[in-house]
Amino acid sequence: MKKATQKIEIIKRTKDSLRLRVPSHKAVTTELVERYLRGKIKSVGFLFPPVKLPKDGLQFTHISGKYSMKLGFGVDAGKARQLGKPPRKPKLRLIVPATIEEARKAYHVTHTKYFVNKFKQHLSTKEKYVAGHPTWRWMDKTISVLLLRDSELVGMFTLIRWKMADGNPCRLILWSCISPELGAAERQEAHYQATRWLRRNNLELPLRAAIHAFNVRSQKFHAKLGMRPNMVTAFRMH
């Protein structure tokens, strides 16, 4: 009987993507990725029962370097945790960008500085191309907050309404960054401000995030928020 529930089944198919249900993240191997990521199929998502994040994250280092692996993390409505501490003497300001253009600009500056430059060697050809062509087509459907230290941009969080694998709505964290230059107290303050905003946006809808397998620090941050991984998507690196 057990075997029947452990089957790998296709649960969604589009012209260039597949989504499968697997019994565990451990079932995802290079052989399994290559069985489905072929021809016109550009991405294969593997949905698995949520797990507590292991100490070193879920890195999928056993998967061939020919593929990029991106995890889906989630937390139910109202369940995201408050992180950080309210400061005694505030150093940071959380503001909403006045226009979509301001948000777009802040996204490009922070994404290039804190993500693309740092992780270039891990990004796929398509991801590098998209990062280098600065019009993020989804920006006008997003809401964002910026973290400022005086007038310096030291963080940004961006949310969009999205659909989960089961078709129900959620809010997806499209971008999150906190400057590595912040000291411990400022980082606590940044966590406090950012998670207060995220929690306000998690009252009615689950919160989700897509995080590369190589980005262990981000995986651990989102796990501290209460999010657990329950999906991994494989793409070709080139």
Ligand SMILES: CC(C)(COP(=O)(O)OP(=O)(O)OC[C@H]1O[C@@H](n2cnc3c(N)ncnc32)[C@H](O)[C@@H]1OP(=O)(O)O)[C@@H](O)C(=O)NCCC(=O)NCCS
């Ligand atoms: C992701 C990000 C917003 C997290 O915020 P942060 O303030 O750095 O989060 P933390 O400092 O709490 O780090 C999270 C955990 O990772 C650990 N960590 C720190 N450096 C690490 C490293 N190089 N590798 C692995 N884990 C690391 C921390 O110890 C912490 O765990 P702990 O609380 O149990 O000690 C921030 O690191 C960032 O902006 N990264 C660059 C942009 C990015 O990758 N954005 C996310 C895209 S999905």
